[in-house]
Amino acid sequence: MLMLANIVPFFKCRFRKIGLFIFVFSFLFPTVSLAQKGSKISTIVIDAGHGGKDPGASGKHSHEKDITLKVALKLGHYISENLKDVKVIYTRKTDVFIPLYKRAEIANDHHADVFISIHCNSNPSTRAYGAESYVIGLYKTKDNLMVAQKENEAIMYEDNAKERYGGFDLNSPQSYINLSLFQNLHLKQSLQLAHDIESEFKSYAHRKARGVYQAGFLVLWQTTMPSVLVELGFLTNPKEEAYLLSNKGQSQLAYSIYLAFKKFKTNFERENNVKPAVQSSGAPQKLEYRVQFYASSSEIRNTGKRFKGVAEVSYYKSARYFKYTAGHFSTVSEAVKYRNVLRGKGYKDAFVVVFLNGKRISFTEARKFQSQKQH
Template sequence: MKMKKSIIYTITTIVSFWFATIGCTPTFGKDFVLVLDAGHGGHDPGAIGNFSREKNINLNIILKVGHLVEQNCNDVKVIYTRKTDVFIPLNQRTEIANNANADLFISVHTNSAPAKAARGTETFSLGLSRSSANLEVAKRENSVILMEDDYKQRYAGFNPNSSESYIMFEFIQDKHMEQSVSLATLIQKQYRSSIGRPDRGVHQDIFLVLKTSAMPSVLTEVGFISNPEEEQYLNTEEGTDALAKSIFNAFQQYKLKHDVRRSKIRVPLRPENETESEVKQSYTVANSEKPDTTKKIVKKEIEVKETKEERGSTPPKEANLIFKIQIISSGKKLKSNDPRFKSLDPVDSYIESGIYKYTYGASENYNEVLRTKRNIAAQFKDAFIIAFKNGEKININAAIAEFKKNRK
């Protein structure tokens, strides 16, 4: 196992170096679609500093990010929500991304605070935060909808300045949370390590511009326009160049992971004497827990053929192979009585890439877990089956193949 990990690490390092030398990695099957969003615009100036406006800083950085991508990544299609000083409603920004079947959405903003000493960068993904400071950032960015004439109808009565309005999102489940957090983390790391910007961390909160996006998405705050020193920096070529390069570098790293995942797509081979009804055909990404349903990947779940006597039986104990149903992912630890579990008991959890992942049901019999998943499908539409061997998560296709082998 250690040797295998070492080989994988070595190969990944070599590939990463090679890709870094030639630019972006090739996307398998189609162009990678990146949507870049410059916050605010037109009659919405955003935060206002001593001599500058947020909308102009955001646009300047976004255009530079886009230029870097267009110059270095031939396989990436860049779409801008705006390239000039115009006002675009929040819901239209995500509509642009959704209609383009985008793979990634990055929104750039500039922060502001009553205290002029506040400084640094922070990046958000969609989620619900208990932090009052994060909520204030979300309120400020969401308040742009008040400039839209029909915002009450368009956003179903949502009041961006009312804390109560955010309660409706208490049980939000973002299927792209892990990828969004991963990108946010890469961006913050670039800010910190490449250009020495103060790191205020990766956070989650309810941003309307992210809420309806059908792909991984982040909102990054590049600095505080309310801080005189940072405002100066945000209005220099050197500052905006450095920030744009940091975002671009993070995008390259993210896309490398994306392409590696896609390159590992495998369709399990079927022996000649085996019919399709006898084996579950699961088209999933190797070492990944589920396919992206927005990309219309077909996933069939067919029980492994068994007799009435075998139904409910399990493979030999020495297999140490366990199937579970993943029902929820969360950026924070949830209490055992959390309403999101909908009275399921017992619920187990594990941590992967800093994300808490909660599971229900555990059995060495894949068919038993599959039947349980179908029973809870109405409550958990996005639930999917995962597998562990000797306590380590493994590819589901390999697990099913082993389950079948153990039954012979």
């Protein structure tokens, strides 16, 4: 039962479908690598932990649900302001109770590309402090199990929780082991995002980053995209509680997560749009024209900002240079048209280049390929 319930959403999600396809495909043709052209991170679901009748963890002066909401809204604001191509969806924008399964459902129904659930930690010791990021998986320490247990306790506020979560028992370690079997297909990407978040907490907000861990979180159990649960800090540590309650603290933490998300998005899109593809045996081979307009000996980090107004920027590496191209055209004349547009924008040396299955080739080779195809 549990198994089926978890697999069905795999097929509901476009993003997941691609992943599954490659997954299956890689067994059929082990040496084939496919280019996921056009894969973009265009929707994020931001989940403010707890809410309404579920306050979450508590400090002397704070409830977790209030801090998670403020940080979630700030994070969404930074993303909407700076990454115009990303749609931000919140699981809640006010102080309301949302069941855990519903949060994952919102992410799946919106075909989100990333899911981030925001929380605050607590500990019997008032000395514990720092931020942690979690992805679903098997816990390695008792502390990690304890964090997941506390977060999963939210289901005590839900009706029919036992049936809803496949007989999940909050206090049984076996339940957590079972949960870890449903590891997200996007484990690698989830871990990458979690690491990015921890590293921004450290470098941008100058917080103690306690690291990336795995444990069985019900809120991450059913999501079908890269998913991370963030513990911003400990409400039980008076100094950290004051920071988490402050506007400055909330802004710094939200901005750190924004920076991490941006980095994750940039890297993901670079890898999925630009990588030269090795052609599979079955699929038709295809010529593609792009306009090369810029070259640099070092990689340009934020191409969206640097080449504002240039369409579909990608790059390929040639010798020691990163060569930047615009557009993906199926005919030379379309590419020439766009080359003229770019020349008008000040890229005076822009010229048309041709690719066969993601690999740059000469026009002579392109003509040869075309005449072979016609005969």
